[in-house]
Amino acid sequence: xxxxxxxxxxxxxxxxxxxxxxxENLSTFMAHLDDVRSTGGGRTHWTATAPFGRTVEWDADTDxxxxxxxxxxxxxxxxxxxxxxxxxxxPAPDGVSTEVHVVMAYHLPGGExxxxxxxxxxxxxxxxxxxxxxxxKQVLETGEVVxxxxxxxxxxxxxxxxxxxxxxxxxxxxxxxxxx
Amino acid sequence: xxxTCWAGRNEVEVRDVPDPGILNRRDAIIKITSTAICGSDLHxxxxxxxxxxxxxxxxxxxxxxxxxVGPDVDPAKLRIGDRVVVPFPIACGACSACTAQLYxxxxxxxxxxxxxxxxxxxPVAGIFGYxxxxxxxxxxxxxxxxxxxxxxxxxxxxxxLSDEQVLFLSDILPTGYMGADMAxxxxxxxxxxxxxxxxxxFAMDGARVLGAAQIIAIDKEPxxxxxxxxQGYTTINFDEEPxxxxxxxxxxxxxxxxxxxxxxxxxxxxxxLIHGYDRIKQAVxxxxxxxxxxxxxxxxxxxxxxxSVIGVYGGFIDKFPAGAWMNRALTLKTGQCxxxxxxKPLLQRIERGEIDPTRVITHRLPLQEAPRGYDVFxxxxxxxxxxxxxx
Numbered sequence: 001x002x003x004x005x006x007x008x009x010x011x012x013x014x015x016x017x018x019x020x021x022x023x024e025n026l027s028t029f030m031a032h033l034d035d036v037r038s039t040g041g042g043r044t045h046w047t048a049t050a051p052f053g054r055t056v057e058w059d060a061d062t063d064x065x066x067x068x069x070x071x072x073x074x075x076x077x078x079x080x081x082x083x084x085x086x087x088x089x090x091p092a093p094d095g096v097s098t099e100v101h102v103v104m105a106y107h108l109p110g111g112e113x114x115x116x117x118x119x120x121x122x123x124x125x126x127x128x129x130x131x132x133x134x135x136x137k138q139v140l141e142t143g144e145v146v147x148x149x150x151x152x153x154x155x156x157x158x159x160x161x162x163x164x165x166x167x168x169x170x171x172x173x174x175x176x177x178x179x180x
Numbered sequence: 181x182x183x184t185c186w187a188g189r190n191e192v193e194v195r196d197v198p199d200p201g202i203l204n205r206r207d208a209i210i211k212i213t214s215t216a217i218c219g220s221d222l223h224x225x226x227x228x229x230x231x232x233x234x235x236x237x238x239x240x241x242x243x244x245x246x247x248x249v250g251p252d253v254d255p256a257k258l259r260i261g262d263r264v265v266v267p268f269p270i271a272c273g274a275c276s277a278c279t280a281q282l283y284x285x286x287x288x289x290x291x292x293x294x295x296x297x298x299x300x301x302x303p304v305a306g307i308f309g310y311x312x313x314x315x316x317x318x319x320x321x322x323x324x325x326x327x328x329x330x331x332x333x334x335x336x337x338x339x340x341l342s343d344e345q346v347l348f349l350s351d352i353l354p355t356g357y358m359g360a361d362m363a364x365x366x367x368x369x370x371x372x373x374x375x376x377x378x379x380x381x382f383a384m385d386g387a388r389v390l391g392a393a394q395i396i397a398i399d400k401e402p403x404x405x406x407x408x409x410x411q412g413y414t415t416i417n418f419d420e421e422p423x424x425x426x427x428x429x430x431x432x433x434x435x436x437x438x439x440x441x442x443x444x445x446x447x448x449x450x451x452x453l454i455h456g457y458d459r460i461k462q463a464v465x466x467x468x469x470x471x472x473x474x475x476x477x478x479x480x481x482x483x484x485x486x487x488s489v490i491g492v493y494g495g496f497i498d499k500f501p502a503g504a505w506m507n508r509a510l511t512l513k514t515g516q517c518x519x520x521x522x523x524k525p526l527l528q529r530i531e532r533g534e535i536d537p538t539r540v541i542t543h544r545l546p547l548q549e550a551p552r553g554y555d556v557f558x559x560x561x562x563x564x565x566x567x568x569x570x571x
Contacts, residue, residue, distance in 0.1 A: 002440035010276050011388065066513075097276060131294050136304075138288045141274040146305060146328065147203040150233070150316015151291035165235030166309065166316040167185065168326065177203055 001118065005129035007136045013089045013098045017068045018088055019140060020100075029135035029145065031128055031155045044073070046083075056080050082107040083119060083123045087157060100133060152177050182571065183322035184550040188238045190229035192551050196239065200318060205252035206357060208330030210266065214343035215320050217567040218351055219377050219555050220444075220492050224311065225554055228469075230495055231295065231312040234327035239549075240268035240308040242320025243343060249537040250332060256333035264334035266517040267329055267519035268351045270306040270317065273332035277305075284516035289328065299495075304516065315435060321550055323571040331468035332436045335523040344568060345530055348537040349381070352566075354522035356382025356442065359490040361522075362513040363438035365390040370545055372396040372427060372436035372480060374473040376404035376415075378540045378566045379490060380442035384413050385535050387440075392401035398473075401446070403563040407540070435482035445469035445492025461498060478512075480506050537550040543567040 009016055020024050023044045027033040034055065035047040042062045050056045058079035064072030064086065074084040085104040092099050106112040135145050135155065145154040150163040153174070167175070187193045195260045198208055218241055219315040223229050243265040246258060258264070271283035278286050286305035290296055293303035297314050305327070309319015327334060337346050356379045365371060370531065371387040373380050376399035384395050388411070397408035398416045427436055449455040449472040458470040477487050479499045487510055505512065527533045542565040545553050553567040 009550055010274065010279065023531070039241050094276070111520070125341050127294060130297075137275075137450070138272075142272045142329070143206070144204055144293055146272075146289055146290045146306070147315040148328075149200075149203075149318040150236070150312045154205055154291075156382060163312055163316050165185075165233045165237075166312065167183070167235050167317045168181075168198045168318055168324075169203070170198045171201070174201045 001106045001108055001125060002124050003106075003129045004102065005126055005133050006099060007133040008097050008099050008103045009136050009140050010097045011140050012096075013068045013091055016098045016100060016140060017071070017089050020071055020089075020096060023073075029155070030132045036072055043076075048077075048083075050113070052116060054113075058083070080113055089137050092135070100136070102129060102133065104129065106165055181323040182547055183237045183318070184400065184569075185234075186224060186232050186238055186271065186344060187234060191552050192225060192238060194548050194550055195235070197235075197322075198325050202250045203326065204328055204544075206249040206329050207252045208246050208253060208258060208327045208334070210242070210244040210264065210320075210327055210334075211247045211250035211327050212320055212323060212325060212571050213324075214244070214347045215547070215569045215571065216347060216350075216352075217241075217550070217557055217569065219320070219372050219379060220310070221522075221554070222558050223444070223446060223492060223494070225447065225558065229311045230299075230314070231292075233312065233356075236309070237318035238309045238315075239321030240310055241347065242266055242325060243350060245348050246330070246334075247324070254331040254557070258334060258336070259315055262334075263337045265337060265349045265523070266308070266320065266325070266334050267344050267349075267354075267523060268307055268310070268313070268329050269516060269519055270308065271332055271520055272329055274348040275292055278332075280519045281518055282515075283518040283520045285307075311495045316516075321547065321569060323547070324448050325387045328451035333520065335527065337527075337551075339531060340369060341530065344537075344538045344541060346527065346537075347568065348540075349377075349404050349519075349523050349526055351517065351519065351529075352378045352540075353382050353526055353535070353537050354519045355379050355490050355517040356384075357386035357522055357526060358515070358517045359383035359442060360386030360390050361442040361486050362488040362515075363387070363393050363440060363486045365438060367391050369394055369437040370396065370434075371430050371438045371440065372395045372398060372477070373400045373440045373442055374477055375442035375444075375491060376401070376408050377442065380440075381407060381540050381565075382441050382535075382537070382554060383412075383440045384408060384411065387438075389529060394430075396427065396436065401560055404565060407565065411539075423476055424480055431482070433549075435480050435485065437482055439468065439477035439485065441473045441477050441487065441489045441491045443473035443494075445471070445493050447472040447474075447491075455570065458498070469493050469495055469497045471500065474500055475499065478510060481510055483508040484510070486511045486513060490517065492516075502535050540566040541568055545569055547571040
């Protein structure tokens with residue numbers, strides 16, 4: 001399954017590249033990622049939420065890295081969902097902004113997990129990556145993921161439809177999302 | 181706190197809901213001192229805007245006092261105790277749209293941008309109390325409201341102007357004024373305004389302060405036309421006179437140089453037949469909006485003129501007179517108001533006495549009576565033009 005998405009961010013190319021290059025940052029805006037940690041030597045360890053409350057983990061190597069231009073990564077070793085990704089940073093015509101173009105590929109396993117993952121991404125799998133990039137833009141342009149009363153939980157907005165009413169959160173609900 | 185909530189089509193209720201708190205680091209909490217019911221709230225009430233949910237707090241015109249600020253609100257911009265008017269579109273101030281002063285098209289403030297994108301092609305800004313399509317933000321017909329990007333959006337009021345003098349800077353005054361601004365008014369212009377509701381009245385006032393030669397109000401409610409007459413504007417009652425003929429008479433056959441649609445998607449038509457056609461198409465969902473005012477404005481406008489649309493449209497229309505538009509070199513301009521662009525200059529015009537926003541207020545009600553306010557406004561009872569609610 002191939003996913004593509006693109007957005008334009010009004011920040012310099014070097015800054016957008018540097019943010020993505022620090023893979024730990026990816027889980028702040030990518031809905032399915034719980035955690036990405038650098039384990040040294042260009043290797044990262046990824047933890048993602050899979051359907052039915054399962055988590056999927058894998059190691060990835062950075063196999064392409066041209067400062068300010070592109071980053072590529074690819075899962076290595078035994079994993080349930082082999083995957084790879086590439087991101088390109090292109091100067092926008094306005095001379096200020098950066099176009100971010102992402103291509104990701106998931107090799108879906110057979111059996112129950114493969115079906116479940118496909119279903120999780122839905123009929124329009126690009127949508128989730130679109131939303132991920134929207135949040136990347138929010139983080140880089142405004143400092144954080146924007147929350148509303150109807151969609152207070154940041155990364156999961158689309159999955160929550162129909163949402164909670166556009167009504168203030170109770171103190172208990174707010175504790176879950178309070179700014180640190 | 182008490183808040184006016186959407187409770188299904190044609191129903192609003194004042195309910196007890198939790199007090200708002202800080203959700204993002206640049207939020208502020210406002211204790212609301214005055215709020216108002218907008219004509220576009222009626223589109224929500226009537227069920228023409230999708231993605232409303234039971235319990236959504238209504239209201240996008242409000243002002244009050246800052247009682248709490250998030251940790252990242254720049255104290256040079258906003259502090260606890262400040263008295264502020266809050267613009268209805270939520271802007272981040274940092275994206276390309278905000279940089280170009282297209283605040284209502286902010287690229288970052290709508291958490292449901294993906295859904296808005298499906299409906300509109302590209303997303304639009306978050307708006308307070310205005311469906312989940314525009315973000316699912318609780319509105320301001322309540323005792324308190326959370327205001328995101330509080331160091332970008334609210335306008336501080338430092339003079340002793342009353343709430344009623346400045347409240348409408350949140351929406352209807354800038355919205356009406358933008359209708360005139362987009363029309364690029366020249367001293368020789370005859371400007372026709374469809375709709376003499378509050379936004380239409382302020383479009384006329386905008387055309388006046390921008391120097392139009394003549395201003396014509398088109399409506400069917402005698403009390404609304406009287407308000408325009410009181411300001412020295414010419415009026416056409418479309419229930420009594422054929423609008424296109426009358427506009428030709430008034431302009432020596434040329435047609436108005438600039439036409440402003442301050443009606444939008446729930447227009448009524450003088451002809452029961454045409455109204456029925458659109459009403460039925462709307463009911464069976466083969467057309468979502470009833471665009472009589474827009475059609476008429478396009479047909480009326482003089483060749484090479486500007487049709488400026490500030491009435492709200494939400495979806496699709498039928499029988500747009502594209503031939504008239506194209507062959508007669510008309511320019512169509514529109515947008516949800518970029519309120520932040522106009523607040524300061526319009527505040528100055530209020531201070532100088534050039535515009536008196538209080539002239540449209542006909543009803544002042546306690547927040548508890550919001551449902552009655554919606555009712556009289558919707559049904560144009562008691563000569564209702566504008567309802568201000570006091571929490």
